Amino acid sequence: MRYYSLNRQSPDVDFKEATIRGQAPDKGLYFPEQIPVIDPAFFKNIDQFSNEEIAFRFINPYVAGAMPDDELQRIVAETINFHIPLVQVKDDTYSLELFHGPTLAFKDVGARFMSRCLGYFARERSERVVVLVATSGDTGGAVAHGFYNVPGVEVVILYPSGKVSSVQEKQLTTLGKNIHALEVKGSFDDCQQMVKQAFVDESLTSRIFLTSANSINVARWLPQQFYYALAWKQWKDKENPPVICVPSGNFGNICAGLLAHRSGLPVSHFVAACNVNDVVTQYLHSGQYQAQKAVPTLSNAMDVGNPSNFVRILELFNHEFGNLTNVLSSFSISDEETRTTIKEVYDRYRYLADPHGAVGYLGLQRYLDSHPGQKGMFLETAHPVKFYDVVEPVIGAPVPLPEAVQAIVHKVKQSRIIESDYEALRAYLQERY
Numbered sequence: 001m002r003y004y005s006l007n008r009q010s011p012d013v014d015f016k017e018a019t020i021r022g023q024a025p026d027k028g029l030y031f032p033e034q035i036p037v038i039d040p041a042f043f044k045n046i047d048q049f050s051n052e053e054i055a056f057r058f059i060n061p062y063v064a065g066a067m068p069d070d071e072l073q074r075i076v077a078e079t080i081n082f083h084i085p086l087v088q089v090k091d092d093t094y095s096l097e098l099f100h101g102p103t104l105a106f107k108d109v110g111a112r113f114m115s116r117c118l119g120y121f122a123r124e125r126s127e128r129v130v131v132l133v134a135t136s137g138d139t140g141g142a143v144a145h146g147f148y149n150v151p152g153v154e155v156v157i158l159y160p161s162g163k164v165s166s167v168q169e170k171q172l173t174t175l176g177k178n179i180h181a182l183e184v185k186g187s188f189d190d191c192q193q194m195v196k197q198a199f200v201d202e203s204l205t206s207r208i209f210l211t212s213a214n215s216i217n218v219a220r221w222l223p224q225q226f227y228y229a230l231a232w233k234q235w236k237d238k239e240n241p242p243v244i245c246v247p248s249g250n251f252g253n254i255c256a257g258l259l260a261h262r263s264g265l266p267v268s269h270f271v272a273a274c275n276v277n278d279v280v281t282q283y284l285h286s287g288q289y290q291a292q293k294a295v296p297t298l299s300n301a302m303d304v305g306n307p308s309n310f311v312r313i314l315e316l317f318n319h320e321f322g323n324l325t326n327v328l329s330s331f332s333i334s335d336e337e338t339r340t341t342i343k344e345v346y347d348r349y350r351y352l353a354d355p356h357g358a359v360g361y362l363g364l365q366r367y368l369d370s371h372p373g374q375k376g377m378f379l380e381t382a383h384p385v386k387f388y389d390v391v392e393p394v395i396g397a398p399v400p401l402p403e404a405v406q407a408i409v410h411k412v413k414q415s416r417i418i419e420s421d422y423e424a425l426r427a428y429l430q431e432r433y
């Protein structure tokens with residue numbers, strides 16, 4: 001498979017190049033030249049296939065040629081070696097729980113896949129790789145965990161100071177070894193901007209083999225198709241495909257769902273649930289795309305004012321607004337509605353949602369309200385314990401700590417505070433590498 005830059009000023013590359021570079025030299029996102037079409041019989045008989053076979057079927061056309069099949073099979077198996085259950089919350093609503101991985105959020109899937117691909121390509125080249133990543137909360141932990149102790153790979157994580165939850169912060173600042181955390185006095189958008197600038201700074205890239213681990217990287221974006229397919233495997237009513245509601249920030253996750261749908265995965269409609277950072281919600285109503293400054297909310301992993309993956313969605317729909325709105329709707333949910341939803345879902349159905357899942361739940365209800373008879377699922381993207389400071393006061397009960405979290409809450413944070421200024425990042429990288 002070849003990948004072209006959405007800015008169309010850089011040459012096409014293969015999967016390996018696209019993974020190593022992260023972003024094209026012209027600052028565009030990479031996009032596959034063809035979208036594979038999967039046989040309808042496969043979807044009809046999906047329960048006859050193992051999870052690994054399903055995942056391999058989706059990813060193989062995108063990777064083929066860049067590594068041997070057995071290597072890819074091994075990576076796929078390690079990527080999805082935890083449960084991804086579809087849990088019924090009420091009659092017409094299911095939760096696809098994506099938080100059973102090591103850092104308790106869906107980003108484990110993309111991060112595990114990408115870190116293993118990059119580890120494989122780095123071994124081939126025998127050169128040190130520096131992975132640079134900006135996080136609004138969950139990416140950092142997932143990436144740190146995915147790359148921890150991987151030989152030849154150093155990870156530098158930028159996160160907005162005071163704007164991630166305490167569990168998230170521990171997950172990205174307590175590993176040590178090849179994982180380094182920079183606490184930026186600014187917003188997630190500032191962190192993302194600084195990272196983007198580093199990739200086009202030749203004074204760095206000529207000396208350091210820099211790559212990104214953000215959701216713009218194809219090796220993180222593409223494997224996110226897996227759990228949409230695994231959800232379909234668990235969906236009972238094969239005659240009536242689900243509405244799928246995705247709590248969205250940078251729009252990588254939902255874009256992977258839309259891609260899987262384009263390959264043939266049955267889905268009745270997609271809903272992007274946003275918090276008050278609602279650029280895309282506004283766009284789908286007005287046709288006008290107006291980037292905003294990110295506003296902090298309870299669902300902090302979605303505090304994005306200019307979602308980088310949205311250009312991929314536009315490309316997928318040939319920039320035709322009508323085609324897009326046939327498949328995708330969006331709702332914006334306030335913090336107050338998020339709290340009320342967490343409480344109501346807990347009190348009525350004994351289901352505990354995290355703030356992102358609650359936004360997804362309510363977004364789905366908004367859509368189902370005007371489409372009676374349909375059923376759907378929301379993606380529960382993080383474990384509620386990651387946001388216990390929000391969730392516990394709302395439900396008036398403690399959230400028990402899973403083992404993965406118990407092990408880190410008492411560890412000491414190790415981070416370096418830096419100004420929200422590209423020069424500060426450059427100086428750090430110059431000095432260190």
Ligand SMILES: *Cc1c(COP(=O)(O)O)cnc(C)c1O
Nearest residue numbers: 138249250251252253301381382
């Ligand atoms: C990253 C994240 C999101 C948003 O996903 P995008 O792919 O950026 O749209 C939603 N929920 C949680 C818990 C996240 O960590």
